[in-house]
Amino acid sequence: MKEVALAARHKELNAKMVPFAGYNMPVSYEGVNIEHQNVRENLGVFDVSHMGEFLITGEHALELIQKVTTNDASKLVDGKAQYTVMPNETGGIVDDLIIYRINAEKYLLVVNASNIDKDWNWIAQHNTMDATMRDMSDEFSLLAIQGPKAAEAMQALTDVDLSNMKFYTFEVAEFAGIDKVIISATGYTGSGGFEIYFKNEDAEQIWDRVMEAGKDFGIKPIGLAARDTLRLEMGFCLYGNDIDETTSPIEAKLGWITKFNKDFINSEALKKEKEEGPKRKLVAFELEERGIPRQGYEIEDEDGKVIGEVTSGTMSPSLEKGIGLGYVPTKVAKFGNKIFIKVRKKSIPAIQVKLPFYKG
Numbered sequence: 001m002k003e004v005a006l007a008a009r010h011k012e013l014n015a016k017m018v019p020f021a022g023y024n025m026p027v028s029y030e031g032v033n034i035e036h037q038n039v040r041e042n043l044g045v046f047d048v049s050h051m052g053e054f055l056i057t058g059e060h061a062l063e064l065i066q067k068v069t070t071n072d073a074s075k076l077v078d079g080k081a082q083y084t085v086m087p088n089e090t091g092g093i094v095d096d097l098i099i100y101r102i103n104a105e106k107y108l109l110v111v112n113a114s115n116i117d118k119d120w121n122w123i124a125q126h127n128t129m130d131a132t133m134r135d136m137s138d139e140f141s142l143l144a145i146q147g148p149k150a151a152e153a154m155q156a157l158t159d160v161d162l163s164n165m166k167f168y169t170f171e172v173a174e175f176a177g178i179d180k181v182i183i184s185a186t187g188y189t190g191s192g193g194f195e196i197y198f199k200n201e202d203a204e205q206i207w208d209r210v211m212e213a214g215k216d217f218g219i220k221p222i223g224l225a226a227r228d229t230l231r232l233e234m235g236f237c238l239y240g241n242d243i244d245e246t247t248s249p250i251e252a253k254l255g256w257i258t259k260f261n262k263d264f265i266n267s268e269a270l271k272k273e274k275e276e277g278p279k280r281k282l283v284a285f286e287l288e289e290r291g292i293p294r295q296g297y298e299i300e301d302e303d304g305k306v307i308g309e310v311t312s313g314t315m316s317p318s319l320e321k322g323i324g325l326g327y328v329p330t331k332v333a334k335f336g337n338k339i340f341i342k343v344r345k346k347s348i349p350a351i352q353v354k355l356p357f358y359k360g
Helices: 007-012 032-041 061-068 113-125 150-157 200-213 224-234 267-276
Strands: 016-020 023-028 044-047 052-057 080-087 093-103 106-111 132-135 140-146 170-175 178-184 193-199 220-222 280-287 298-300 306-315 322-329 338-343 346-353
Touching (some): 032 044, 032 220, 032 224, 044 224, 052 061, 052 113, 061 113, 093 113, 106 113, 140 200, 150 200, 178 200, 193 200, 224 306, 224 322, 280 338
Parallel strands (some): 044 220
Antiparallel strands (some): 044 140, 052 132, 080 093, 093 106, 140 193, 178 193, 298 338, 306 322
C-alpha cells in the first residue's frame, strides 16, 4: 500500500484511513455530513494526491491527445483545461480525465488513481507518432481546496487573482511560498474552488499554510467519503461506477465532450450511436420515500420488471433524501417519469430529475 506525502498530517488529525486505488487514503475525519456541509457553506481541503499525472510533450503531443480522447483539444489555449474521456475500441471508456495545455507542445493529463497503469499503457500503445511521455504520478501531490470561501481564504498565499480566475483555467505561479505550483480553477464538488499541484517534498509546507490561511474561514480537512457525496449531488460521473469499459460516452450523457469534427479511437461507431440514439441512458433520480439507494441495487418499472441498476447512490446531506444515478432503457429515460428502486426487499418509488440534484 502506497502512502501519500501527507500521510503523517492525516494521522495527526485522526483521519480514518482506508485502502483506495493502491493508496492509504483519508476517507473521513469528523464525519461525512459535517465535512460535506462545510464544503457547501465554507471551504474544505481534500488530499487527492493518489491521482495520476502524465506529461505529454513534443511537436506531436496534440496529435496523440486528439487520437486518444473524445473532446477537441485543439480548442485549448495556454492556461486552459478541458474535461474529456478516452474511448476504447468497443464503445466503452478507458478513463475520464482533465487535460491542461501548458503550451503548444506541452500538456498535462490528470487521470484516475485506479487507472494509472492502464491509462499509461493505452496511450503508449497508440503513440505511433512518437510524442514524448512522462509519468509523474509518484512525484506530485494534489490538494483540492473547495467551497464558496476558497478564493478569499487562499488569496493571502498567492499573487494570482483567485476571485477572477475563470472555471477550467489555470496558472503556474508561487503559492504558499513555493514556486511553480499549478493553481487550477477546477474541482469535483460543485461549490467552486481550486486544485493545487506541487512536488511531494513541498506537501507539508503547503498543507500547513493552507490550513493556517483558511482558519478564519472555517476550513476543515475533508475525506474521500464527502468527496463522493458532493460529486453525486452534482451528478458528476465516477469512473468504475457510472462510466467504465462497458459504458459509452453517449449513453452516459457525455455527448457534449464527444466531438466528431476529428478522428479518434472508435469515433465512427460512437458517431453512429449518437445519430441512431443509444439503447440505454444514464438517468438521475430522487427517492419519494425514505431509503438509501446503493450501487448495484435493481431499478424496476411499475410492473416490477428489472430494467436497470443503480450505479451511484447515497443519502444526500444537502437535500436529506435518497438520490442516485443509473442506466435505464432510452424509452424509459424521461424527466418526471417514475421508476422504482429495490432497496433490500422493498420497491421504493423514485422520480427522474434534471441534474444537478443540488442547485446551490
